[in-house]
Amino acid sequence: MIIAQEAAIALLKQDHGLNELVEQRIADKHRFGNGWSVPCKAIQVRADGGPTELYLEVQRQRLEIICYGESHYEALRVFSELQSVCRRTVKQEVSTWQGKGLVYWLNLVSAPSAWRDEEIGVDAILVFAEIAVAENPIS
Amino acid sequence: MAGNEPYGHLVGPCKVYIAPVGTAVPAVNAVPTSPWTELGETDGEQEVSHAGTLTFFYDNDHSGPVKAVRPQEDPEVTFTLVNLTLENYGAILDTASDVTSDAGPPATKKLPVKRGSVPTEYALILRGSVLSPYGAYPGMYVFPRGVFDGEPAPTFSKDGRAALECSFRVLEDDNQAAGEELGWIIVQTA
Numbered sequence: 419m420i421i422a423q424e425a426a427i428a429l430l431k432q433d434h435g436l437n438e439l440v441e442q443r444i445a446d447k448h449r450f451g452n453g454w455s456v457p458c459k460a461i462q463v464r465a466d467g468g469p470t471e472l473y474l475e476v477q478r479q480r481l482e483i484i485c486y487g488e489s490h491y492e493a494l495r496v497f498s499e500l501q502s503v504c505r506r507t508v509k510q511e512v513s514t515w516q517g518k519g520l521v522y523w524l525n526l527v528s529a530p531s532a533w534r535d536e537e538i539g540v541d542a543i544l545v546f547a548e549i550a551v552a553e554n555p556i557s
Numbered sequence: 558m559a560g561n562e563p564y565g566h567l568v569g570p571c572k573v574y575i576a577p578v579g580t581a582v583p584a585v586n587a588v589p590t591s592p593w594t595e596l597g598e599t600d601g602e603q604e605v606s607h608a609g610t611l612t613f614f615y616d617n618d619h620s621g622p623v624k625a626v627r628p629q630e631d632p633e634v635t636f637t638l639v640n641l642t643l644e645n646y647g648a649i650l651d652t653a654s655d656v657t658s659d660a661g662p663p664a665t666k667k668l669p670v671k672r673g674s675v676p677t678e679y680a681l682i683l684r685g686s687v688l689s690p691y692g693a694y695p696g697m698y699v700f701p702r703g704v705f706d707g708e709p710a711p712t713f714s715k716d717g718r719a720a721l722e723c724s725f726r727v728l729e730d731d732n733q734a735a736g737e738e739l740g741w742i743i744v745q746t747a
Contacts, residue, residue: 476566508569509687520563552563 420519422479423465425551428512429503429521430461436499448486450538457540459496460486468548475553476522485543490532493543497530504547517555524549564692571603571685571697572596573636575648578678578702579732585743586695589682596648597640600720605683605698606633632727632739634683634700639720641711643668649705649721652677676704681725689744696744701737702730 423446430444431437437444443460450456461483468480485500487493507524528546535542576593583589609630613622638645643666644653651672659665681700688696707724729738 474566476563509564509693511693522566522568550568552566554563556563 419553420477420514420516420551420555422477422549422551423463423481424514424516425477425512425519425521426479426481426524426547426549427463428514428519429507429510429524429549430463430500432512433499433503436461436496436503439499440496448484448538450486450540456538457486457488459488459492461496461500462486466546477549477551477553479549479551480527481547481549483545483547484533484535485530485545486535486540487542490541490543493532493541494530497543497545500545501526511556514555520552520556522550522552565690567685567688567690569685569687570599571683571688573599573603573634573638574682574684575679576682578680578730580680582680582682582699582701585697585745589684593682594644594648594653596638597642597645598638599636600639600718601637603636603683604634606631606635608633630739632700633706634681634698634703634725634727635723637720637722639718641719641721646721648679649709649723676706678702678704678728679725689746691744691746694745694747696742698740698742700725700727700740701733703727 427444427446440459440461443454446463448460448462454460464482466480466482469478471478483500485493485496487496504524504526507521510521512519512521524547526545526547531544533542533544573596574589574593575596580592609627611625611627614624616623638649643656647653647655647668656666656668681703682697684695684697686695687693703725705723706726707722709721711719711721713719727739731738
């Protein structure tokens with residue numbers, strides 16, 4: 419089964435512009451202090467509940483996405499690239515551990531919130547999104 | 558679930574193109590070019606309606622219907638246009654060629670509000686970059702002849718956005734192949 423959170427991370431990682439901006443720092447848990455310098459641009463994608471599909475073999479998942487940056491301005495640059503990816507994404511294939519997945523959409527469902535992770539001392543932009551992914555790998 | 562069935566779920570909005578009736582239809586994998594004109598951004602859902610209610614016939618020998626016919630069918634495309642350049646606005650009201658320009662100063666464009674008694678006919682394409690149910694390929698609805706119906710009423714407010722609710726009513730085009738007089742759907746498969 420294709421995991422929606424993994425598909426979301428794979429989708430963001432295969433976008434050249436976003437991946438270049440964050441220098442491949444896109445993960446399910448941030449790695450500040452464990453490989454990521456403080457501060458730097460990065461994205462953390464975490465599953466956050468959301469709706470379920472009762473009848474279709476489609477995974478729908480709400481996502482909490484944190485865009486990190488050296489400042490709020492830099493974090494907003496990351497968010498801006500993320501927003502572009504969301505606008506472009508319609509039926510896009512992604513590579514996951516379970517095989518090739520099909521992302522139907524990745525939509526932002528909230529406006530950005532400026533925030534600072536005091537524990538690690540990095541400015542961030544918090545936003546929520548929703549993804550829909552075919553549950554089974556495509557051939 | 559078969560491997561390629563996920564593609565059968567169609568998602569994503571389409572782009573709307575119009576052209577004079579009789580304009581050659583572009584290949585499904587080619588973005589329409591002049592004289593096809595892309596109307597600007599639309600907001601919300603776009604809908605293709607296959608209206609055409611059946612009439613059922615009964616006789617004295619049966620309690621259920623014995624025959625059904627479709628006396629009328631009325632395909633319709635509806636969408637909400639928010640890119641209100643006068644050319645787009647004019648195309649929906651009647652025709653973009655109604656727009657006139659004046660070098661000024663100040664430079665101006667003007668669109669008469671009167672729509673006239675005979676609406677301008679257009680061909681219309683509703684094209685989605687991944688509208689194919691057979692893969693990540695484009696697809697499009699092609700309607701060779703029709704008119705913009707309805708009574709659009711753009712509303713202006715502080716917290717809203719003026720928009721034209723567009724209703725494209727398809728007309729029969731006898732110059733098309735049999736069965737395609739009211740348009741067709743074409744999608745790329747490979």
